[in-house]
Amino acid sequence: MSVTIRDVSKICGLSVSAVSKALNHYPDVSEETRQRVQRVAQEIGYRPNALARALKTNRTYNLGVILDDEMHDNLLHTYFITILNGFKQEAERQGYDITLINHNIGGRKLSYLDHCRSRNVDGVCLLCVDFYNLEIQQLAQSDMKLVTIDHLFSGKDCILSDNKAGMHDILSYVVEMGHRRIAFLHGTHSSVTDARLSAFYEFIHQHGLEIPPEYVVPSHYHSTGHAFEDTRKLLACRERPTCILMADDYCALGGMDAIQQAGLSIPEDISVAGYDGTALIQKIRPRLTTLRQDGQKVGRMAAVRLLDRIENPDAPAQRPCIVPGELLPGETVKRIG
């Protein structure tokens, strides 16, 4: 089949162990034979079998990424993809591969934890999952090394996009532009939503804004359809908001659609702001005012933390790494008052 270490050893007239040691830079092998071994290995194209090596060393140099939801299309959300991209780049840089951990595997249901164990990944990144799911909880409480994105399990490593500051920045901007009647069409129940909602309430409280309860409407991330409907309802309020903060950029698109179909124009009649600041969205007109999350960095830091954890397993848990965002003022929020 493939060329093994045994082949190298035979050609060199050495034992298998000698070859192994030569290739792995052990001290007790003469410089001369090391050279010879390496040359022969090179010549006949020897590549260590990662499986066999991992079986022995308990290191696969493989990181799991869990990225799933009931809809099975989270891969399509640009924010998460950007994170995955950053994660992949850093992992690659440090010599790790990444494998996507599936939920149902070959008919049989296999829990995430079992799956990770079975594949012997060195660590796992929980990116875009339902953190309240029981299986995820089980995984989080196991001894599996893991890093989570935008959700903190106590004692575990974690990367957070700074939603508190993000909300603060965008609200400050909107208020600065003269808005008082600000609606918030927010996402579903999650840590991210919690962070953003509480930042929202804290802000309006501190600034003495009077926000009627119907201005805070639960919707769904990544769904132009829901945003469309929920925005329509918002427009039907007795007293219309002058500005709507959307759950994310996708929602902003759906919402803007609803606004325009209602015969209103943006930002003359009503202002809109998004969240995420994905690359594509910045290309469309009118340029959406939004808060860019640095998904690339989030992903990269996640890999850094996870690999750090893998290298020194007994180090105390670090504080969550908080990645700042950046306000992108566009053309969809009008100065009023």
Added chain:
Amino acid sequence: MSVTIRDVSKICGLSVSAVSKALNHYPDVSEETRQRVQRVAQEIGYRPNALARALKTNRTYNLGVILDDEMHDNLLHTYFITILNGFKQEAERQGYDITLINHNIGGRKLSYLDHCRSRNVDGVCLLCVDFYNLEIQQLAQSDMKLVTIDHLFSGKDCILSDNKAGMHDILSYVVEMGHRRIAFLHGTHSSVTDARLSAFYEFIHQHGLEIPPEYVVPSHYHSTGHAFEDTRKLLACRERPTCILMADDYCALGGMDAIQQAGLSIPEDISVAGYDGTALIQKIRPRLTTLRQDGQKVGRMAAVRLLDRIENPDAPAQRPCIVPGELLPGETVKRIG
């Protein structure tokens, strides 16, 4: 450490081999002991070590995906992500995991082929790579089971998005709308570009359209920036085209930007069409006329083909699987003449 087959065997008072056979549905084990073994395995949470199993059986149930370019951000192109998503879903359905094959792994350069071999993937999907790269060629000529997307290596399995028909459909539509002076801002050298370009030339030849050479301008996929510049040049032609076909939807955005900045409006002054029909693009106004590629299906079929190949390695190579697209008439192509 983890619970192994040996633990099960001890509890059951059986040999390791008996347990293995019981779990793997071998015939020569009594129904009674099979039941007992399965119960015990279940109870103590035994999960076979995929590494050890793979080492012995030469099957990892792991598929590689190569997705790379010099820019390292192909993950961010929606078309490819959609394909990856479809691929992942089908692979998952059939019990396979997927791992992303890196190029540089841990400082050391490792060729794609070596990397695949070393990880012992059962097969590999070439999605979005430079097919003219020497390493890719080497991989394609090896005995590694592989499937390619939108590029045919002779004798290998392949999925093609129907670019010929796609170009034909969109050109027919545009001509039907009365356009004669049609420009084509196309992507970089690749099979996809070849297919689209030849379909373009074939069409204009068959329909007796006179297209000045400067209407066919090489640009870059997935780059609003290049499209912006190249569109500006197009607008400077003595006789402006009435319609521009863009390399993809990203380019369409860049191009539309250039058009609007030139003080022209779409589609009144000039028409534009994209290519890809990604989900997000369909939400923006004006709705882009474009050709939707069914990336989901492309990915799914790729997995189907690859797994088929893995199951029966000696079957003759099938004809390329051609996945049709769908014209999405939007609002960016005006009826003229």
Added chain:
DNA sequence: CTCTGTGCATAAAACGTTTTCGTCATCATT
């Protein structure tokens, strides 16, 4: 009673590595 088959279980080799321990020179030190 012997032979042969059958049903069930075990022993052991194998997959390709890493790593611990031991061996055996050689050479310097008492």
Added chain:
DNA sequence: AATGATGACGAAAACGTTTTATGCACAGAG
């Protein structure tokens, strides 16, 4: 000359499985 240290290598166990070959008891057939 005995001892010890050092340097270079090999033997073998181990990682957790699968699979082939083997054994053994018991049945029925001659």
